[in-house]
Amino acid sequence: MKSSRTAKTSFAAAAGSCLMLVAGAVSLTGQTGPTYYKDVLPILQSNCQSCHRPGEAAPMSLISYEQSRPWARAIKTAVNSKQMPPWFADPEFGLFSNERRLTGKEIATLAAWADAGAPAGNPKDAPPDRHFESGWNIKPDVIVEMPKPFELPATGTVNYKYIVVKTDFKEDMWVVAAEMRAGNPKVLHHGKVWVRPPGSTWMKDAVPGEAYENETQKAVIGNNSIEEGNDILGKFNPGLGPQRFDQEGAAKFVPKGSDLVYELHYTTTGEVASDVSKLGLVLAKEPPKKRYFFHAGPTALNLAIPPADGRAEVVSEITFGADARLVYAQPHMHLRGKDFELRVVLPNEEAKTVLKGNFNFDWQMGYEYAEPIALPKGSKLRLITHFDNSTGNRFNPDPTKKVVWGPQNWDEMSNCFIGVLFDLKVSPEKAFLRSGPSLLPRAESGPTLAAVDSSSGLGVAPATNAGENFR
Numbered sequence: 001m002k003s004s005r006t007a008k009t010s011f012a013a014a015a016g017s018c019l020m021l022v023a024g025a026v027s028l029t030g031q032t033g034p035t036y037y038k039d040v041l042p043i044l045q046s047n048c049q050s051c052h053r054p055g056e057a058a059p060m061s062l063i064s065y066e067q068s069r070p071w072a073r074a075i076k077t078a079v080n081s082k083q084m085p086p087w088f089a090d091p092e093f094g095l096f097s098n099e100r101r102l103t104g105k106e107i108a109t110l111a112a113w114a115d116a117g118a119p120a121g122n123p124k125d126a127p128p129d130r131h132f133e134s135g136w137n138i139k140p141d142v143i144v145e146m147p148k149p150f151e152l153p154a155t156g157t158v159n160y161k162y163i164v165v166k167t168d169f170k171e172d173m174w175v176v177a178a179e180m181r182a183g184n185p186k187v188l189h190h191g192k193v194w195v196r197p198p199g200s201t202w203m204k205d206a207v208p209g210e211a212y213e214n215e216t217q218k219a220v221i222g223n224n225s226i227e228e229g230n231d232i233l234g235k236f237n238p239g240l241g242p243q244r245f246d247q248e249g250a251a252k253f254v255p256k257g258s259d260l261v262y263e264l265h266y267t268t269t270g271e272v273a274s275d276v277s278k279l280g281l282v283l284a285k286e287p288p289k290k291r292y293f294f295h296a297g298p299t300a301l302n303l304a305i306p307p308a309d310g311r312a313e314v315v316s317e318i319t320f321g322a323d324a325r326l327v328y329a330q331p332h333m334h335l336r337g338k339d340f341e342l343r344v345v346l347p348n349e350e351a352k353t354v355l356k357g358n359f360n361f362d363w364q365m366g367y368e369y370a371e372p373i374a375l376p377k378g379s380k381l382r383l384i385t386h387f388d389n390s391t392g393n394r395f396n397p398d399p400t401k402k403v404v405w406g407p408q409n410w411d412e413m414s415n416c417f418i419g420v421l422f423d424l425k426v427s428p429e430k431a432f433l434r435s436g437p438s439l440l441p442r443a444e445s446g447p448t449l450a451a452v453d454s455s456s457g458l459g460v461a462p463a464t465n466a467g468e469n470f471r
Contacts, residue, residue, distance in 0.1 A: 034113045035121025036065045043106050044068065045130045047085045051239055055135050056185070065120050072118035076111045086239050086363035090356040095370040098241075138179050138242045140280030144193075144260055147209040149274035152187055158266040159213040160407050162221055164196070165260045166208045174251035174284040178234035179242035183276035187266050190237045190364065193279045194261040195254050200228040203261060211264075214407070226464065227429045232294040232417075233260070234279045235330075237364040242280075243419070247327045247372060249289035250421045254281075265407075290325075290421045293428050296464060297329070298342075298383040299415035302442040305336065305403040310390035312336075313448045314414045317382045317436035319460050322426045326373040326381070328419030329355050330366035334412050335395045336387040336403065337361060342416055347378035355416075359385075361395070361409075372421060380435060384449060385414045404442065433460035 034040060044052070044062050052062035061067045068075075078084035085100035102110075113119070144167055152158060182188040196202055202224050206212055212221050224230050233252065234243060245252045262277065300316035331340040337359035345351045354373055375381070391399045397410035405413060422431055437447035439458045447455070 033116045033119075034109045035119050035125070036068065036113065037121045037123050038125035039109050039121075040068070040113050041065075042127050043102070043110060045127065047100055047102060047106075049130055050132075050137060050241060053132065069118045069120075072114040076114035079107045079110050086360065086365060088357040088360055088363070088365060089367055093353045093356040094367065096367045097370045098366075098368045136179060136181070136242075136280055138177050138280055138282055140179070141283045142173075142281040143278055144281075145278040146183070146262060146276045149183075149276050150211055150264065150266070152266055152268055152273045152275070154270055154272050155268050157408065158268060159215050161211040161213055161262075161264045161266065162203060162206070163211050163262040163264070164203050164206045164208045165262060167259055169254060169256055169258055172256045173254040173281070174288050175233065175254055175281050176246040176251050176284045177242055177244045177282040178252070179280045180234035180236040181278050181280070182236050183278065184273055185238065186269055187273045188236065188275055188277060189265045189267050191235070191265060191277060192232050192263040193234045194224070194263065195229070195231045195233050195252075196259045196261050197229040197255045198257040200225075200230055202228065202230055208259075224464070226295075226432065226462070229255070229428070230261075231428070233281070235294075235366075235417075236277070237330075237366075239363045240330075240366050243294075243328070243366070244368070245292035245419070246284070247292070248325065248421055250292040251284040251288035252292045252294070267409075288424070291424050291426070292327070293420055293422065293431070294328075295418050295420060295428075295432050297416040297418035298381050299434070299438060299464065300383075300385075300413075300447065301405050301464075302438070302440055302447065303403075303405050303412060303414050304442050304445050305387050305389050305412060306445050307400050307402055308390050309445070310388050310392060311338065312387045312389055312445060314385045314387065315382065315447050315449050315452065316414060316438045317380055317434070317452075318438070318463055319380050319433045319435040320375050320377060320420075320431060321433050321460075322422055322431045323377050324375040324379075324431060325421040326354070326369065326375055326418060327421055328366060328368050328417075330364065330417040331355075331357075331359060331383070331385070332364060332413055332415050332417060333359050333361070333385060333387070334409050335361055335397060336389050336393060336412055337414075338386040338388045340386075340416070341384040343382045343384070344373060344375065345380040345382055347376060351382075366417070368419075375420070381416070381418065382436070382452070383414065383416045387412060387414075402444070429462065432463040434463045435460045 048062050051058040087100040298316040298318045300314050303314045305312040339358050342355040403412045436455045440447050
């Protein structure tokens with residue numbers, strides 16, 4: 001089974017019946033309103049072209065006037081409904097440096113342009129073309145590609161795949177940005193690339209380049225342990241883009257001799273296909289002041305969602321064993337995911353919501369904080385999520401089923417990947433600790449906020465950095 005929702009179709013779906021295209025019906029005379037080259041192109045360059053260009057996940061290119069004009073009415077519909085650009089964070093909670101929200105003036109400009117017949121205007125009014133680095137959104141110093149294609153069948157379920165890629169890193173590296181690019185975004189729903197340092201036992205017996213899965217080859221894969229220094233180096237989700245690690249002079253550490261592990265979630269499309277994904281890295285030009293670590297964050301491995309529940313609550317929690325700074329958050333759920341809220345609870349129990357919004361499985365966004373959020377030692381991050389397991393959710397695989405944690409789309413997950421800065425001397429395994437509701441045994445539902453107080457005396461336990469491949 002595969003998801004019935006794909007990032008490739010979301011824009012076209014937003015257009016709905018509005019694809020009354022204006023091709024062949026545009027008059028370039030007598031126009032006094034907005035024109036493409038002067039008014040519309042700057043908006044598309046700033047907000048749309050990173051995805052809407054050849055080789056990216058979006059279903060059409062918006063680089064040129066000829067490409068954009070037929071989609072004028074669809075663009076109007078998508079921006080008026082706030083479906084495009086994809087951005088789901090509530091503006092009342094948190095300020096984000098990567099916000100994609102259009103202003104009211106920009107929305108009005110795009111709508112007026114479509115209503116006027118999508119006039120071109122004068123090409124001399126156009127801003128300079130936006131430059132994309134040979135298919136990348138970054139300018140990578142290092143590129144590591146899967147050594148051979150992964151072949152997908154036309155139909156059926158493809159379990160999460162794990163592929164070790166041998167590298168030739170001859171010295172320690174500090175990385176300030178990374179971008180994972182899908183070789184075939186039609187079939188790669190999302191993926192991660194992990195650093196596997198020398199000495200890590202994770203997948204130590206795996207043949208490099210070959211794909212493995214937990215369901216039938218757990219003995220080969222083994223455990224992904226934070227104590228061994230395994231860290232997520234880059235992620236791919238439709239619309240996510242590259243990740244940066246240079247806040248406050250920080251960088252991500254890749255030890256000499258490390259290998260990479262590609263974690264890949266594929267979906268079949270009705271046609272035989274293949275994928276060769278790759279990772280680009282930008283290296284630091286000077287020694288870092290702090291270490292950036294990417295973690296699965298508050299994780300509800302014990303979640304349970306009752307049948308037919310249209311608003312099932314699940315709460316998870318992580319405690320920080322060292323002073324840290326939160327710079328990035330990316331909630332993760334599956335097809336029943338409805339909404340999310342991330343709270344910081346300081347050691348004095350003062351709580352503040354730092355991220356809140358609706359969840360969209362097609363666009364699993366990452367949110368970069370404009371100003372890092374202080375997390376003194378003993379602070380908690382608490383994630384509250386809601387799920388729609390009712391018949392009212394048209395994407396629900398089975399509303400009669402009690403749902404628990406699992407890797408496939410018909411299972412569920414509830415966690416929030418986090419990017420955190422801490423002192424270079426801090427060991428990652430000491431910085432992240434499961435606590436509160438995340439330590440409770442699985443029940444018939446929840447855990448919920450009501451269980452937080454009853455779980456407060458359970459202490460803390462090591463926090464996995466694996467997230468996706470733990471049940």
